Amino acid sequence: MSSPGELKLSGWEVGxxxxxxxxxxxxxxxxxxxxxxxxxxxxxxxMRIIVRLDGDVMVEVDPDLGYVHRTMEKLAEGRSFIKxxxxxxxxxxxxxxxxxxxxxxxxxxxxxxxxxxxxxxxxVLLCEINRIASHLYGMxxxxxxxxxxxxxxxxxxxxxxxxxxAERLTGARLTHSYPVPGGVRRDVPExxxxxxxxxxxxxxxxxEEYRKIFLDNPVIRARLEGVGVIPRNLAIELGIVxxxxxxxxxEYDVRMVEPYEAYGELDFEVPVFEEGDALAxxxxxxxEIKQSLRILEQVADKLDKMPREGxxxxxxWAKAPKLYKDVxxxxxRVKLMPLFANLxxxxxxxxxxAEAGRGEIVYYVESEGxxxxxxxxxxxxxxxxxxxxKYIAPGHRLMDLPAIYGSIDYFPPExxx
Amino acid sequence: xxxxxxxxxxxxxxxxxxxxxxxLDAAARRxxxxxxxxxxxxxLVDWGTAFSLWPVHxxxxxxxxxxxxxxxxxxxxxxxxxxxxxxxRQTNLIVIEGTVTKKxxxxxxxVWEQMPHPKFAIAMGACALDGGIFYNSYNIVRPWEVVPVDxxxxxxxxxxxxxxxxxxxxxxxxxxxxxxxxxxxxxEREDKPAPIPKEDLCSWWRG
Amino acid sequence: xSLDAVRSRAEEALRGVYTGVEEGKGFVAFRVPxxxxxxxxxxxxxxxxxxxKSVTAVDRPKEGVIEVTYHVSSYxxxxxxxxxxxxxxxxxxxxxxxxxxxxxxxxxxxQEREVFEFFGVVFxxxxxxxxxxxxxPLAEKHPLRKDFIVKEEQVYKGGITKLxxxx
Amino acid sequence: xxxxxxxxRVPPYGFLAAVKGNLGAIAVGLKYFLDPNRFxxxxxxxxxxxxxxxxxxxxxxxxxxxxxxxCARICPAxxxxxxxxxxxxxxxxxxxxxYKYPVINYQRCIFCGYCVDVCPTEALRHVPAHDVVYYNxxxxxxxxxxxxxxxxxxxxxxxxxxxxYVFDPERGLVKVPEKGQAGGG
Numbered sequence: 015m016s017s018p019g020e021l022k023l024s025g026w027e028v029g030x031x032x033x034x035x036x037x038x039x040x041x042x043x044x045x046x047x048x049x050x051x052x053x054x055x056x057x058x059x060x061m062r063i064i065v066r067l068d069g070d071v072m073v074e075v076d077p078d079l080g081y082v083h084r085t086m087e088k089l090a091e092g093r094s095f096i097k098x099x100x101x102x103x104x105x106x107x108x109x110x111x112x113x114x115x116x117x118x119x120x121x122x123x124x125x126x127x128x129x130x131x132x133x134x135x136x137x138v139l140l141c142e143i144n145r146i147a148s149h150l151y152g153m154x155x156x157x158x159x160x161x162x163x164x165x166x167x168x169x170x171x172x173x174x175x176x177x178x179x180a181e182r183l184t185g186a187r188l189t190h191s192y193p194v195p196g197g198v199r200r201d202v203p204e205x206x207x208x209x210x211x212x213x214x215x216x217x218x219x220x221x222e223e224y225r226k227i228f229l230d231n232p233v234i235r236a237r238l239e240g241v242g243v244i245p246r247n248l249a250i251e252l253g254i255v256x257x258x259x260x261x262x263x264x265e266y267d268v269r270m271v272e273p274y275e276a277y278g279e280l281d282f283e284v285p286v287f288e289e290g291d292a293l294a295x296x297x298x299x300x301x302e303i304k305q306s307l308r309i310l311e312q313v314a315d316k317l318d319k320m321p322r323e324g325x326x327x328x329x330x331w332a333k334a335p336k337l338y339k340d341v342x343x344x345x346x347r348v349k350l351m352p353l354f355a356n357l358x359x360x361x362x363x364x365x366x367x368a369e370a371g372r373g374e375i376v377y378y379v380e381s382e383g384x385x386x387x388x389x390x391x392x393x394x395x396x397x398x399x400x401x402x403x404k405y406i407a408p409g410h411r412l413m414d415l416p417a418i419y420g421s422i423d424y425f426p427p428e429x430x431x
Numbered sequence: 432x433x434x435x436x437x438x439x440x441x442x443x444x445x446x447x448x449x450x451x452x453x454x455l456d457a458a459a460r461r462x463x464x465x466x467x468x469x470x471x472x473x474x475l476v477d478w479g480t481a482f483s484l485w486p487v488h489x490x491x492x493x494x495x496x497x498x499x500x501x502x503x504x505x506x507x508x509x510x511x512x513x514x515x516x517x518x519x520r521q522t523n524l525i526v527i528e529g530t531v532t533k534k535x536x537x538x539x540x541x542v543w544e545q546m547p548h549p550k551f552a553i554a555m556g557a558c559a560l561d562g563g564i565f566y567n568s569y570n571i572v573r574p575w576e577v578v579p580v581d582x583x584x585x586x587x588x589x590x591x592x593x594x595x596x597x598x599x600x601x602x603x604x605x606x607x608x609x610x611x612x613x614x615x616x617x618x619e620r621e622d623k624p625a626p627i628p629k630e631d632l633c634s635w636w637r638g
Numbered sequence: 639x640s641l642d643a644v645r646s647r648a649e650e651a652l653r654g655v656y657t658g659v660e661e662g663k664g665f666v667a668f669r670v671p672x673x674x675x676x677x678x679x680x681x682x683x684x685x686x687x688x689x690x691k692s693v694t695a696v697d698r699p700k701e702g703v704i705e706v707t708y709h710v711s712s713y714x715x716x717x718x719x720x721x722x723x724x725x726x727x728x729x730x731x732x733x734x735x736x737x738x739x740x741x742x743x744x745x746x747x748x749q750e751r752e753v754f755e756f757f758g759v760v761f762x763x764x765x766x767x768x769x770x771x772x773x774x775p776l777a778e779k780h781p782l783r784k785d786f787i788v789k790e791e792q793v794y795k796g797g798i799t800k801l802x803x804x805x
Numbered sequence: 806x807x808x809x810x811x812x813x814r815v816p817p818y819g820f821l822a823a824v825k826g827n828l829g830a831i832a833v834g835l836k837y838f839l840d841p842n843r844f845x846x847x848x849x850x851x852x853x854x855x856x857x858x859x860x861x862x863x864x865x866x867x868x869x870x871x872x873x874x875x876c877a878r879i880c881p882a883x884x885x886x887x888x889x890x891x892x893x894x895x896x897x898x899x900x901x902x903x904y905k906y907p908v909i910n911y912q913r914c915i916f917c918g919y920c921v922d923v924c925p926t927e928a929l930r931h932v933p934a935h936d937v938v939y940y941n942x943x944x945x946x947x948x949x950x951x952x953x954x955x956x957x958x959x960x961x962x963x964x965x966x967x968x969x970y971v972f973d974p975e976r977g978l979v980k981v982p983e984k985g986q987a988g989g990g
Contacts, residue, residue, distance in 0.1 A: 054487065060490050080772060097880075187497070187590060239815075250714055270809065560913070562913065564913075569786075793886060804904060
């Protein structure tokens with residue numbers, strides 16, 4: 015383990031010379047340009063990066079966050095437990111189930127209940143659909159950043175396949191609000207697992223074409239290889255998360271180290287790459303989509319074999335009137351008991367984490383035994399990744415910033431909360 | 432410097448009724464009246480504007496996901512002649528995608544001011560209407576208090592079809608009511624002023 | 639290695655420094671006096687807890703304190719990664735100051751800035767302590783403190799309308 | 806078998822691989838040039854017939870409402886509120902009764918469907934329409950009468966062709982007109 019003193023962290027010192035490919039750059043101090051990028055810019059905006067340049071080499075990068083700070087932590091303190099689910103979901107609506115799941119888990123920990131078997135698989139199902147959609151979104155935006163418009167059009171087109179699947183399952187394209195304490199809100203509709211298998215087969219075929227047109231494309235390789243390298247020890251030091259961490263050779267995935275829901279029973283791999291550059295980060299995402307497809311197939315098999323019951327904890331469903339059970343057997347829609355509107359959660363403190371599309375998301379929920387949480391603290395993956403701009407981008411040319419920004423898959427609403 | 436001043440002095444006060452001589456402002460206004468009023472070019476202006484609504488690439492919040500999906504292959508809003516563009520100087524439509532925070536409000540106004548008129552705004556999503564789920568947040572502003580909004584889309588987020596519908600409705604509004612040509616004729620649009628003064632929005636702004 | 643083992647590793651590292659243990663669901667937090675927090679952080683870091691997951695501050699006006707908890711875990715040691723350990727510091731509400739731990743855990747840097755603007759906790763020795771998310775006029779109000787009130791709306795709309803016959 | 810890590814490396818890249826990579830990219834491009842995978846929805850000429858479970862606009866069936874307030878209490882955005890009326894009670898002549906009914910404000914509604922799911926009598930339901938836009942804000946704050954009117958999708962009113970999307974292992978999503986017969990681009 016290295017202490018931060020040994021690592022070159024903050025830009026570089028005045029007067030110091032650094033060797034870059036083909037040139038030596040000295041930070042002079044006075045002759046710096048300062049440019050402001052954003053919040054209106056061609057990528058997925060809503061963030062400003064203040065860059066100080068020496069020539070066209072970045073010497074200091076200051077990410078200016080907070081353009082989408084919607085005060086979720088404060089609002090959560092005034093709202094009842096169930097209302098916080100749609101609230102925190104707005105952090106990253108393209109990854110909705112993964113984002114809300116740890117909050118629901120934390121509340122379940124406080125209430126000391128565990129969802130039934132089928133609900134766990136249903137949650138995993140939507141989580142993986144969301145993860146694929148989220149990675150495809152990230153790759154599309156990466157394409158926009160690099161000016162590779164095919165790579166915007168294709169993933170966004172293929173993402174619609176998974177958005178459509180999620181829509182059939184939950185009734186909304188993006189904002190599913192799917193997990194609730196004790197279970198889920200819908201069961202799979204008729205013919206869903208067959209559609210799911212078709213989508214999986216289609217996506218497998220497409221990923222091969224992605225590799226040909228994007229990952230193996232010499233133009234892309236030339237732009238990404240060796241750019242924004244995060245060495246393993248620096249990645250650990252900065253505490254970055256998700257695919258960015260795994261591209262730097264750290265074997266960490268919450269699904270693996272602390273399996274939640276049904277992940278412990280599923281057979282899948284966590285791809286880890288050694289290089290730590292922008293290209294490796296793109297590769298990790300493609301490989302993760304492959305593993306998610308594998309999980310989806312297993313979940314589809316499992317759901318087919320299970321009886322259609324056990325989507326909600328008995329605490330909430332045992333006393334359900336006949337109308338509720340009729341609606342469920344007719345439409346697969348799980349009605350919420352009126353007690354959900356005033357859910358009283360026992361006092362306590364809970365900490366829960368999950369692996370969202372962009373990395374680990376953690377929630378700290380504190381209850382005083384009232385109808386509203388006393389404190390909800392959430393640290394989102396993008397907020398933990400934002401530190402990369404400050405410590406990794408300096409030393410690169412300005413034109414590498416889009417490649418670094420895109421490869422991090424930074425999503426500002428998620429970071430700002 | 433002195434020649435410039437003397438030329439200004441020679442020009443004298445604006446002369447009414449003469450087209451190509453004298454004050455440039457007056458001449459431009461006269462030309463505008465002639466082209467739009469007498470020669471009925473207004474219809475052409477409206478027609479042209481309706482089919483070249485270029486939204487600026489300015490994402491305020493999470494509805495940007497559906498904004499991107501609207502221009503993706505499945506919904507393909509480029510069919511309406513609308514193409515997201517990078518520079519606000521070359522665009523005439525702003526789609527406010529979701530919440531506008533106080534920090535973003537200033538940026539929104541700055542982008543809006545950079546756009547040439549006639550320009551239009553679409554407020555997308557519940558947060559852009561009355562705050563949506565963040566209605567009582569201390570860090571948001573209502574976007575219709577920052578820029579004049581023409582079309583409102585409910586939903587959180589609205590479907591891409593709804594955004595497409597908003598563009599279609601905006602085209603209809605421009606062509607039926609002649610918003611674009613009227614705007615050029617009358618100068619700055621007066622019907623929807625933005626209530627929050629810029630000083631309040633941008634007092635903290637640096638850069 | 640089970641969660642108990644993670645806990646005992648942390649306990650061993652913090653021996654003599656912590657004053658109390660607090661069991662949460664999914665984590666265990668050790669109470670540390672503010673003046674010894676740097677010592678505690680260094681001990682945890684050398685025991686293998688190499689990054690901060692969350693710098694969680696909770697305002698407790700009844701006790702007159704702001705509690706800052708660093709939830710830490712490990713990337714480099716797959717066994718420690720299974721558990722989450724917290725070190726909790728209680729600071730007086732009227733003048734919350736504590737030494738910054740971002741020199742030890744760089745991953746805490748942005749989160750300390752966040753706690754600074756939302757709660758007004760001053761982290762001494764932080765390399766770059768300024769607001770990160772809020773605009774300056776709001777950051778001075780420390781909105782996550784409990785005395786910053788945000789009003790919720792009620793379920794009724796308007797008053798009671800009198801009608802001749804049922805609606 | 807539980808989840809496990811698998812360490813990999815990005816495949817190495819030389820001159821020959823670069824040539825092959827270029828040709829491969831061009832070949833894939835050519836393939837889709839000759840046989841494009843079109844599935845664009847020609848809105849507003851066509852519109853998607855939303856599935857019955859879709860969480861679209863919400864309609865009240867006043868006859869079923871039992872005035873329990875659950876919907877207004879659970880609404881996360883405070884978009885659904887109860888309006889109160891005092892009127893004579895038909896069952897007990899001479900006595901007044903307090904009537905409470907929900908109304909919705911689409912300026913705020915986030916279409917989470919909590920109100921529909923929590924309603925104990927199914928008095929609220931979703932309408933499969935979600936492409937309505939407004940010119941001003943006041944229209945979106947519905948009163949009790951407006952809340953009982955089922956909103957129609959404008960594309961449907963204008964006589965668009967309903968389509969649906971089906972999954973296909975070769976082409977992902979395929980657009981199909983509602984009345985059978987597979988459709989291409």
